[in-house]
Amino acid sequence: MQLIDSSPQRIRANQQNIAIVVVALFALSTTASALPVTNVALNKQVTLEGTFFNNAGSWGGTYPTQPAISSAQQALADTVTDGIFKPDEWQWNNGTTWWDTHNRPAAYVNIDLAGTFYLESFVVQADDNDAYLLEYWNLTSFSWATAWNVPNFGNHGWGLQTRPNDTNNSERYMLGTPITTTKLRLSGVGGDQYYSTSEIQAFGYKTQDVPEPATLLLLGAGLMAGGLVRRKRV
Secondary structure, three states: OOOOOOOHHHHHHHHHHHHHHHHHHHHHHHHHHHOOOEEOOOOOEEEEEOOOEOOOOOOOOOOOOOOOOHHHHHHHHHHHHOOOOOOOOOOOOOOOEEEEOOOOOOOEEEEEEEEEEEEEEEEEEEEOOEEEEEEEEEOOOOEEEEEEEEOOOHHHOOOEEEEOOOOOOOOOEEEEEEEEEEEEEEEEEEEOOEEEEEEEEEEEEEHHHOOOHHHHHHHHHHHHHHHHHHHHHO
Protein backbone atom coordinates (compact mmCIF):
# COMPACT_ATOMS: atom_id res chain seq x y z
CA MET A 1 0.00 0.00 0.00
CA GLN A 2 1.31 3.45 -0.94
CA LEU A 3 1.34 5.93 1.90
CA ILE A 4 0.40 9.55 1.29
CA ASP A 5 3.24 11.92 2.06
CA SER A 6 1.70 14.46 4.40
CA SER A 7 4.90 15.94 5.67
CA PRO A 8 5.09 19.72 6.04
CA GLN A 9 7.60 19.83 3.18
CA ARG A 10 5.24 18.00 0.81
CA ILE A 11 2.28 20.15 1.84
CA ARG A 12 4.30 23.29 1.14
CA ALA A 13 5.41 21.90 -2.22
CA ASN A 14 1.82 21.14 -3.23
CA GLN A 15 0.73 24.58 -2.18
CA GLN A 16 3.48 26.12 -4.29
CA ASN A 17 2.48 24.04 -7.32
CA ILE A 18 -1.15 25.07 -6.98
CA ALA A 19 -0.15 28.70 -6.65
CA ILE A 20 1.90 28.51 -9.86
CA VAL A 21 -1.04 27.10 -11.83
CA VAL A 22 -3.40 29.72 -10.38
CA VAL A 23 -1.01 32.50 -11.36
CA ALA A 24 -0.74 31.14 -14.91
CA LEU A 25 -4.52 30.93 -15.29
CA PHE A 26 -4.98 34.38 -13.78
CA ALA A 27 -2.47 35.76 -16.26
CA LEU A 28 -4.48 34.25 -19.08
CA SER A 29 -7.68 35.90 -17.88
CA THR A 30 -6.14 39.32 -17.29
CA THR A 31 -3.71 39.68 -20.20
CA ALA A 32 -6.49 40.30 -22.73
CA SER A 33 -8.30 42.79 -20.52
CA ALA A 34 -5.06 44.71 -19.96
CA LEU A 35 -4.38 45.21 -23.67
CA PRO A 36 -5.23 48.63 -25.13
CA VAL A 37 -8.45 48.59 -27.14
CA THR A 38 -8.26 50.64 -30.34
CA ASN A 39 -10.23 51.14 -33.54
CA VAL A 40 -8.69 48.30 -35.54
CA ALA A 41 -10.73 49.23 -38.63
CA LEU A 42 -8.99 52.60 -38.92
CA ASN A 43 -7.83 53.21 -42.50
CA LYS A 44 -8.39 49.57 -43.44
CA GLN A 45 -9.29 48.62 -47.00
CA VAL A 46 -12.97 49.08 -47.93
CA THR A 47 -14.49 47.42 -51.00
CA LEU A 48 -18.02 47.82 -52.31
CA GLU A 49 -20.17 44.97 -53.53
CA GLY A 50 -23.28 46.02 -55.47
CA THR A 51 -24.52 49.30 -56.96
CA PHE A 52 -23.46 52.58 -55.34
CA PHE A 53 -23.98 56.23 -56.29
CA ASN A 54 -22.27 59.63 -56.32
CA ASN A 55 -23.29 62.71 -54.33
CA ALA A 56 -26.93 63.61 -54.86
CA GLY A 57 -26.58 67.38 -54.52
CA SER A 58 -28.66 69.44 -52.11
CA TRP A 59 -31.42 68.27 -49.80
CA GLY A 60 -34.59 67.38 -51.68
CA GLY A 61 -32.88 67.00 -55.03
CA THR A 62 -33.47 64.08 -57.38
CA TYR A 63 -31.46 60.94 -56.77
CA PRO A 64 -28.93 59.83 -59.38
CA THR A 65 -30.11 56.88 -61.46
CA GLN A 66 -26.75 55.97 -62.94
CA PRO A 67 -24.20 54.21 -60.70
CA ALA A 68 -21.04 56.06 -59.83
CA ILE A 69 -17.92 55.14 -61.75
CA SER A 70 -15.56 52.82 -59.89
CA SER A 71 -13.02 55.49 -58.99
CA ALA A 72 -15.70 57.77 -57.52
CA GLN A 73 -17.21 54.88 -55.57
CA GLN A 74 -13.82 53.95 -54.12
CA ALA A 75 -12.99 57.53 -53.17
CA LEU A 76 -16.14 57.66 -51.02
CA ALA A 77 -15.62 54.13 -49.70
CA ASP A 78 -12.16 55.07 -48.42
CA THR A 79 -13.76 57.59 -46.04
CA VAL A 80 -15.78 54.89 -44.24
CA THR A 81 -12.77 53.89 -42.13
CA ASP A 82 -10.95 57.23 -41.93
CA GLY A 83 -11.94 57.77 -38.28
CA ILE A 84 -13.85 60.99 -39.05
CA PHE A 85 -17.56 61.43 -38.32
CA LYS A 86 -19.80 63.76 -40.29
CA PRO A 87 -21.70 66.36 -38.27
CA ASP A 88 -24.95 65.11 -36.76
CA GLU A 89 -27.87 65.26 -39.25
CA TRP A 90 -25.52 65.67 -42.21
CA GLN A 91 -27.18 65.09 -45.59
CA TRP A 92 -27.28 61.33 -45.93
CA ASN A 93 -26.25 61.15 -49.62
CA ASN A 94 -23.63 63.89 -49.82
CA GLY A 95 -20.03 62.79 -49.34
CA THR A 96 -21.10 59.37 -48.09
CA THR A 97 -21.18 55.81 -49.38
CA TRP A 98 -24.81 55.29 -50.34
CA TRP A 99 -26.90 52.78 -52.21
CA ASP A 100 -30.46 52.14 -53.36
CA THR A 101 -31.96 48.63 -53.25
CA HIS A 102 -35.23 49.46 -55.00
CA ASN A 103 -35.42 46.79 -57.71
CA ARG A 104 -31.78 45.98 -57.04
CA PRO A 105 -30.05 43.18 -55.13
CA ALA A 106 -28.50 43.77 -51.73
CA ALA A 107 -25.27 45.75 -51.57
CA TYR A 108 -22.42 45.40 -49.09
CA VAL A 109 -19.72 47.62 -47.63
CA ASN A 110 -16.80 45.27 -46.92
CA ILE A 111 -13.88 45.97 -44.56
CA ASP A 112 -10.73 43.85 -44.67
CA LEU A 113 -9.05 44.09 -41.25
CA ALA A 114 -5.73 42.78 -42.67
CA GLY A 115 -5.24 40.38 -39.76
CA THR A 116 -7.10 38.43 -37.11
CA PHE A 117 -8.59 40.50 -34.31
CA TYR A 118 -10.59 40.14 -31.12
CA LEU A 119 -13.45 42.64 -31.40
CA GLU A 120 -15.47 43.85 -28.44
CA SER A 121 -17.43 46.90 -29.65
CA PHE A 122 -18.55 49.00 -32.63
CA VAL A 123 -19.70 52.45 -33.72
CA VAL A 124 -21.59 53.09 -36.97
CA GLN A 125 -22.69 56.38 -38.49
CA ALA A 126 -25.41 55.88 -41.09
CA ASP A 127 -28.65 57.28 -42.48
CA ASP A 128 -31.19 57.76 -39.72
CA ASN A 129 -34.38 56.06 -40.94
CA ASP A 130 -32.92 52.67 -41.84
CA ALA A 131 -31.76 49.55 -40.06
CA TYR A 132 -28.46 47.89 -40.92
CA LEU A 133 -26.78 44.56 -40.39
CA LEU A 134 -23.11 44.50 -39.40
CA GLU A 135 -21.66 41.03 -39.94
CA TYR A 136 -18.31 39.41 -39.22
CA TRP A 137 -16.58 36.50 -40.93
CA ASN A 138 -16.88 33.48 -38.61
CA LEU A 139 -13.53 31.70 -38.64
CA THR A 140 -15.07 28.45 -37.40
CA SER A 141 -18.02 28.07 -39.77
CA PHE A 142 -16.38 30.04 -42.62
CA SER A 143 -19.55 32.04 -43.13
CA TRP A 144 -20.99 35.46 -42.29
CA ALA A 145 -22.54 35.85 -38.84
CA THR A 146 -24.34 38.72 -37.13
CA ALA A 147 -22.19 41.06 -35.06
CA TRP A 148 -24.74 43.85 -34.53
CA ASN A 149 -28.26 44.63 -35.67
CA VAL A 150 -27.74 48.38 -36.10
CA PRO A 151 -31.09 50.00 -35.22
CA ASN A 152 -33.28 52.42 -37.15
CA PHE A 153 -32.84 55.92 -35.67
CA GLY A 154 -35.66 57.57 -37.58
CA ASN A 155 -37.07 59.12 -34.41
CA HIS A 156 -33.76 60.82 -33.57
CA GLY A 157 -33.88 63.51 -36.26
CA TRP A 158 -32.83 63.24 -39.90
CA GLY A 159 -29.76 62.65 -42.02
CA LEU A 160 -26.75 60.86 -40.60
CA GLN A 161 -27.02 59.57 -37.05
CA THR A 162 -24.36 57.75 -35.03
CA ARG A 163 -25.25 54.49 -33.32
CA PRO A 164 -25.50 53.55 -30.51
CA ASN A 165 -25.66 57.19 -29.30
CA ASP A 166 -26.40 60.00 -31.74
CA THR A 167 -25.21 62.62 -29.22
CA ASN A 168 -21.88 60.95 -28.40
CA ASN A 169 -19.73 59.53 -31.21
CA SER A 170 -17.32 57.97 -28.72
CA GLU A 171 -19.92 55.73 -27.07
CA ARG A 172 -19.61 52.17 -28.39
CA TYR A 173 -22.01 49.27 -28.81
CA MET A 174 -20.54 46.56 -26.58
CA LEU A 175 -20.80 42.91 -27.58
CA GLY A 176 -21.95 40.41 -24.99
CA THR A 177 -19.08 38.15 -26.00
CA PRO A 178 -16.03 39.29 -28.02
CA ILE A 179 -15.66 37.86 -31.51
CA THR A 180 -12.60 36.85 -33.51
CA THR A 181 -12.55 37.75 -37.18
CA THR A 182 -10.62 39.03 -40.17
CA LYS A 183 -13.29 41.07 -41.95
CA LEU A 184 -16.63 42.85 -41.59
CA ARG A 185 -19.47 43.88 -43.86
CA LEU A 186 -22.44 46.26 -43.57
CA SER A 187 -25.73 46.01 -45.45
CA GLY A 188 -29.13 47.71 -45.26
CA VAL A 189 -31.97 45.53 -43.97
CA GLY A 190 -34.92 47.81 -43.28
CA GLY A 191 -36.30 51.28 -43.84
CA ASP A 192 -36.86 53.22 -47.05
CA GLN A 193 -34.22 51.22 -48.99
CA TYR A 194 -32.05 54.30 -49.48
CA TYR A 195 -29.02 53.46 -47.38
CA SER A 196 -25.81 55.27 -46.57
CA THR A 197 -22.88 55.11 -44.19
CA SER A 198 -20.06 57.53 -43.47
CA GLU A 199 -18.11 55.81 -40.68
CA ILE A 200 -17.66 52.27 -39.34
CA GLN A 201 -15.41 51.65 -36.35
CA ALA A 202 -14.50 48.32 -34.74
CA PHE A 203 -12.68 48.21 -31.40
CA GLY A 204 -10.44 45.41 -30.18
CA TYR A 205 -6.87 44.13 -30.47
CA LYS A 206 -4.84 41.75 -32.59
CA THR A 207 -4.94 38.09 -31.57
CA GLN A 208 -1.15 37.71 -31.69
CA ASP A 209 -0.92 40.14 -28.76
CA VAL A 210 -2.70 37.65 -26.48
CA PRO A 211 -0.75 34.58 -25.22
CA GLU A 212 -2.40 31.29 -26.10
CA PRO A 213 -3.79 29.29 -23.12
CA ALA A 214 -1.44 26.41 -23.90
CA THR A 215 1.56 28.76 -23.73
CA LEU A 216 0.68 29.95 -20.25
CA LEU A 217 -0.07 26.44 -19.03
CA LEU A 218 3.27 25.21 -20.36
CA LEU A 219 4.92 28.09 -18.56
CA GLY A 220 3.21 27.05 -15.35
CA ALA A 221 4.22 23.44 -15.86
CA GLY A 222 7.81 24.52 -16.46
CA LEU A 223 7.86 26.53 -13.27
CA MET A 224 6.45 23.56 -11.35
CA ALA A 225 9.09 21.22 -12.81
CA GLY A 226 11.81 23.68 -11.95
CA GLY A 227 10.57 23.81 -8.39
CA LEU A 228 10.58 20.01 -8.11
CA VAL A 229 14.15 19.80 -9.42
CA ARG A 230 15.31 22.40 -6.92
CA ARG A 231 13.65 20.55 -4.05
CA LYS A 232 15.25 17.23 -5.07
CA ARG A 233 18.70 18.83 -5.07
CA VAL A 234 18.27 20.23 -1.57
